[in-house]
Amino acid sequence: MINYLMYSKIMELIEISHPLKDHYLTNLRDKNTDFDTFRTSASKLSYFLVVEATKHLTTSEIEINTPLTKTTGVHIENNSVAISVLRAGLGLMDGVQQLIPNISFGYIGVQRNEETAEPENYYEKLPDLVNKNVFILEPMLATGGSLSFAIETVKKYNPKNIHALTVISAPEGIEKIKENHPDITLITASIDEKLDENWYIVPGLGDMGDRLFGTT
Numbered sequence: 281m282i283n284y285l286m287y288s289k290i291m292e293l294i295e296i297s298h299p300l301k302d303h304y305l306t307n308l309r310d311k312n313t314d315f316d317t318f319r320t321s322a323s324k325l326s327y328f329l330v331v332e333a334t335k336h337l338t339t340s341e342i343e344i345n346t347p348l349t350k351t352t353g354v355h356i357e358n359n360s361v362a363i364s365v366l367r368a369g370l371g372l373m374d375g376v377q378q379l380i381p382n383i384s385f386g387y388i389g390v391q392r393n394e395e396t397a398e399p400e401n402y403y404e405k406l407p408d409l410v411n412k413n414v415f416i417l418e419p420m421l422a423t424g425g426s427l428s429f430a431i432e433t434v435k436k437y438n439p440k441n442i443h444a445l446t447v448i449s450a451p452e453g454i455e456k457i458k459e460n461h462p463d464i465t466l467i468t469a470s471i472d473e474k475l476d477e478n479w480y481i482v483p484g485l486g487d488m489g490d491r492l493f494g495t496t
């Protein structure tokens with residue numbers, strides 16, 4: 281099957297620019313932000329990522345009646361799927377769920393194999409992805425290993441296109457995705473400076489999963 285993935289050769293990278301996005305991102309970065317504010321800030325920030333990622337959704341015209349007259353409106357096809365990379369990806373689900381009509385959800389859990397050091401999945405539950413707009417939610421793009429693995433997994437099912445949504449992206453992770461998956465679109469709220477020696481993003485926000493779920 282010939283689809284979108286075979287045409288696009290240079291990864292499209294979009295960094296959102298908006299003062300409200302900066303406000304919610306500041307809440308996420310601040311180590312003194314409490315759990316409630318952290319979660320609601322992640323949720324609100326997800327709307328900005330989703331609005332950008334859905335700019336090119338296909339619509340068809342429909343005829344409707346306002347209280348005054350007939351007019352035309354749009355219908356969004358039911359062909360989108362959001363996939364959370366566990367567990368931090370769960371923090372971005374609000375935006376997709378609230379904004380994209382009839383979206384389906386999938387989940388991928390990725391971990392490093394202790395013997396081979398290669399990423400592998402410990403959980404996979406996906407709806408039908410054939411010819412779908414797929415939005416992969418992976419808030420922290422650090423080395424790019426788990427996002428690259430999630431994209432590879434999704435590609436096996438022949439989606440129409442893939443958008444990866446991240447809160448913070450490190451240059452190292454961006455390079456890896458560019459190299460491995462030039463046919464996707466990466467949408468991020470911030471491109472940060474670098475990774476530290478423990479593969480944390482700097483300045484970053486610490487461990488997204490721990491901060492979302494109150495674990496340490």
Ligand code: URA
Binds near residue numbers: 368482487
């Ligand atoms: N994952 C996180 O949660 N934070 C980082 O800085 C890098 C990976």
